[in-house]
Amino acid sequence: MLWTNGTGLSEIGHEKYKQYQIKEAISDYRQALALDSKNLIAYYYLGEAEAWRMAYDSAIFFHTKAIGMSHNPGYFDRGRTFYYKGDYEKALNDFDQLIAKEKKFFLSVLRYGP
Amino acid sequence: MIRYRAHRFYAAIDDLTKVINDRAYVQDLFLRARCYQQTNQDSLAHEDFVALIKEEQQNNYVRYSAYAFYYSGKKEKALKIQADYVKDHGGSENYYRLAGLYALENNVPDAILWLNMAFLNGFRKFGVFAQDESFDKIRDSKEYKQLLKKYLEPYF
Numbered sequence: 001m002l003w004t005n006g007t008g009l010s011e012i013g014h015e016k017y018k019q020y021q022i023k024e025a026i027s028d029y030r031q032a033l034a035l036d037s038k039n040l041i042a043y044y045y046l047g048e049a050e051a052w053r054m055a056y057d058s059a060i061f062f063h064t065k066a067i068g069m070s071h072n073p074g075y076f077d078r079g080r081t082f083y084y085k086g087d088y089e090k091a092l093n094d095f096d097q098l099i100a101k102e103k104k105f106f107l108s109v110l111r112y113g114p
Numbered sequence: 115m116i117r118y119r120a121h122r123f124y125a126a127i128d129d130l131t132k133v134i135n136d137r138a139y140v141q142d143l144f145l146r147a148r149c150y151q152q153t154n155q156d157s158l159a160h161e162d163f164v165a166l167i168k169e170e171q172q173n174n175y176v177r178y179s180a181y182a183f184y185y186s187g188k189k190e191k192a193l194k195i196q197a198d199y200v201k202d203h204g205g206s207e208n209y210y211r212l213a214g215l216y217a218l219e220n221n222v223p224d225a226i227l228w229l230n231m232a233f234l235n236g237f238r239k240f241g242v243f244a245q246d247e248s249f250d251k252i253r254d255s256k257e258y259k260q261l262l263k264k265y266l267e268p269y270f
Binding site for chain 1 (some may be wrong): 116117119122129132133142160233238240241242243245266269270
């Protein structure tokens, strides 16, 4: 059954996130992590949802968890969150690390912003 | 944008030039122009602004051209172009851009009016909004803080 599976819960949460049901989405992601503490998708989505509602420190925590699971795009997600927070040096550091690891992110980093 | 906000203007110009030499997108031209302005290379900034305005005029849309006029010192023209575009097309992103122009003028009431319109019509890019230099002048105003709180609170 989908609800007993952490990845399934993350996906359900993401559907809610896309409809701006952020609190409910975050609750689903947290439940997904309770079922599987190594659920990369849940960490990623939690980081995104927390960043979306400007809870930057929490978002950075979850993106750091994702990076710790060898998820290189997490550098982009965390760098973007540092950028939102106004911590430009840490943002640049993450973006530079990402480009060093995966050049294909060059344009994403270059163009990111309003 | 991050290098621009971090005041790494020359590094940003180098990166943007590599991309523009391949294909000149308006957002890249705009950002490079702003970097040129910050490094007192006004004639190069002007060239980029002219190129992006031409591109948008040829394709009948306004995304960066009003801001290009604004930063070229043609503030009234900038506001008129963006306001006319809003009148004809509506849309949360267009309302947002008009709000940004008023914010650059430190016109808090009109900036908040159009920001509110943007949010009412679905604008939800809070993070982008928080780092958009257009709003730097009004970010400490109580109206700005109240508006942000109003639209963020339901998500906590």
